[in-house]
Amino acid sequence: MHxxxxxxxxxxxxGQLIPWLGGVTVLLLLxxxxxGLFVAPADYQQGESYRIMFVHVPAAWMSMFIYMMMAGxxxxxxxxxxxxxxxxxxxxxxxxxSFTFLALATGSLWGKPMWGTWWAWxxxxxxxxxxxxxxxxxxxxxxxxxxxxxxxRAAAILALVGVVNIPVIHFSVEWWNTLHQPASLxxxxxxxxxxxxxxxxxxxxxxxxxxxxxxxLMRMRNEILERxxxxxxxxxxxxxxx
Amino acid sequence: MNWQEFIxxxxxxxxxxxxxxxxxLILVLNLFLPLRRRxxxxxxxxxxxxxxxxxx
Amino acid sequence: xxxxxxxxxxxxxxxxTVALRRSTDILTPLIFFVIVVSLFPLGLGPEPNTLRTIAxxxxxxxxxxxxxxxxxxxxxxxxxxxxxxxxxxxxxxxGLLVLTKIxxxxxxxxxxxxxxxxxxxxxxxxxxxxxxxLALSLLLGTPILSLLGAxxxxxxxxLRGGGVLVSLLVLPLYTPxxxxxxxxxxxxxxxxxxxxxxxxxxxxxxxxxTFLPWATAAALRVSxx
Numbered sequence: 359m360h361x362x363x364x365x366x367x368x369x370x371x372x373g374q375l376i377p378w379l380g381g382v383t384v385l386l387l388l389x390x391x392x393x394g395l396f397v398a399p400a401d402y403q404q405g406e407s408y409r410i411m412f413v414h415v416p417a418a419w420m421s422m423f424i425y426m427m428m429a430g431x432x433x434x435x436x437x438x439x440x441x442x443x444x445x446x447x448x449x450x451x452x453x454x455x456s457f458t459f460l461a462l463a464t465g466s467l468w469g470k471p472m473w474g475t476w477w478a479w480x481x482x483x484x485x486x487x488x489x490x491x492x493x494x495x496x497x498x499x500x501x502x503x504x505x506x507x508x509x510x511r512a513a514a515i516l517a518l519v520g521v522v523n524i525p526v527i528h529f530s531v532e533w534w535n536t537l538h539q540p541a542s543l544x545x546x547x548x549x550x551x552x553x554x555x556x557x558x559x560x561x562x563x564x565x566x567x568x569x570x571x572x573x574x575l576m577r578m579r580n581e582i583l584e585r586x587x588x589x590x591x592x593x594x595x596x597x598x599x600x
Numbered sequence: 601m602n603w604q605e606f607i608x609x610x611x612x613x614x615x616x617x618x619x620x621x622x623x624x625l626i627l628v629l630n631l632f633l634p635l636r637r638r639x640x641x642x643x644x645x646x647x648x649x650x651x652x653x654x655x656x
Numbered sequence: 657x658x659x660x661x662x663x664x665x666x667x668x669x670x671x672x673t674v675a676l677r678r679s680t681d682i683l684t685p686l687i688f689f690v691i692v693v694s695l696f697p698l699g700l701g702p703e704p705n706t707l708r709t710i711a712x713x714x715x716x717x718x719x720x721x722x723x724x725x726x727x728x729x730x731x732x733x734x735x736x737x738x739x740x741x742x743x744x745x746x747x748x749x750x751g752l753l754v755l756t757k758i759x760x761x762x763x764x765x766x767x768x769x770x771x772x773x774x775x776x777x778x779x780x781x782x783x784x785x786x787x788x789x790l791a792l793s794l795l796l797g798t799p800i801l802s803l804l805g806a807x808x809x810x811x812x813x814x815l816r817g818g819g820v821l822v823s824l825l826v827l828p829l830y831t832p833x834x835x836x837x838x839x840x841x842x843x844x845x846x847x848x849x850x851x852x853x854x855x856x857x858x859x860x861x862x863x864x865x866t867f868l869p870w871a872t873a874a875a876l877r878v879s880x881x
């Protein structure tokens with residue numbers, strides 16, 4: 359356990375993983391894009407516009423996945439006091455917020471041709487919007503606290519309260535939506551998934567995931583360097599000798 | 601596969617390519633930001649160590 | 657055990673007394689509540705049916721905002737004079753002490769909102785049948801708002817710009833309560849059975865009472881370190 363929790367070990371390991379993850383990401387995304395844009399047939403109801411799904415849905419999945427990771431890392435940081443867990447949680451937030459933003463923007467772009475408006479308060483998009491606010495709050499809290507340890511621990515508590523609330527929010531928004539939305543609108547039109555649509559969707563989702571890990575490790579390495587600048591392993595690093 | 605059809609995406613070209621374009625933007629941004637920060641951090645560390653050497 | 661009960665009683669009374677001395681702290685959010693709700697007819701026009709339709713949402717959002725305004729007085733004073741640190745070191749579970757403080761805070765912040773809600777119901781042209789539902793929804797909902805708000809206040813203790821920051825942190829978490837609270841009032845006007853709303857609000861309250869004081873205590877310890 360101690361070996362893996364050591365910043366130095368992690369720094370080196372991450373450095374080796376990043377290029378691999380990057381390569382896999384490119385392959386997955388290219389494959390997903392090819393299948394999604396060229397091979398999958400047009401949807402019976404929505405024509406070509408449904409292809410936005412191949413970026414919108416993975417982005418939405420990532421926004422949730424990353425928040426869970428953030429909260430999990432926060433819990434580990436709080437309970438076991440592991441610095442790497444704090445750094446992990448920090449690094450997740452901006453990427454998670456980006457994917458949430460992307461889900462909202464692509465959701466809006468998908469909604470315009472379908473419903474005629476740039477924004478509709480449908481259950482999934484509304485939940486996603488609230489999630490976006492949760493990310494912003496998390497990052498704002500972190501940014502407001504100078505001491506990195508207090509910042510990480512406070513943010514961890516916030517993330518944990520948030521993560522428990524997320525199912526409640528989803529449920530409440532779903533309920534609110536069925537009450538107020540006229541039946542004709544229905545859900546953000548995820549078409550009934552044809553197998554040829556499933557493959558690109560999963561490929562893009564996986565590609566986003568490996569992308570997340572790659573860029574997250576990059577951010578972690580940066581923060582490790584900064585936090586560990588007083589240690590010998592950092593000061594002895596050949597690439598830092600002027 | 602007709603290029604015209606491909607770009608126009610059944611008339612929804614703006615929306616589809618807008619979405620994919622935004623995606624590309626976000627992915628590139630989140631790649632670029634840590635890379636730039638890496639440069640900054642290393643620069644600051646070098647400065648920091650140079651100062652330490654001097655005040656030894 | 658007896659000393660714990662005595663300590664809680666003493667803390668509750670002390671918080672009430674201290675707060676009552678600075679009565680502006682208590683009156684301001686209340687007046688804000690009334691003013692904010694009054695702005696809507698001014699902004700939208702006094703057409704009675706419009707007001708009636710938007711009333712549940714408007715009154716509830718007003719309650720959310722008024723709660724946010726009042727949150728900083730929960731811990732700020734005790735933090736400033738060191739009492740909070742004493743509480744953290746006391747031989748009593750911090751979670752219970754926190755719960756007591758929140759209860760005292762709610763008595764002077766949330767409860768007045770509940771009591772003044774009929775006045776606002778009149779302003780917004782709500783039918784008489786909705787008055788009770790409004791008050792009950794606020795009665796169940798405002799404690800949850802205080803409990804969630806307390807976590808936010810504890811996390812942002814002593815930070816610059818704490819007030820606005822707390823809003824940013826806590827308002828997204830308030831959305832379920834808003835949905836069911838305002839939803840119950842809208843529902844009663846449409847003749848829908850509001851049993852589900854109140855059951856859910858009750859469940860949220862029970863959950864909040866069980867977990868949030870301890871989350872707040874943890875947040876306080878993080879901020880006090």
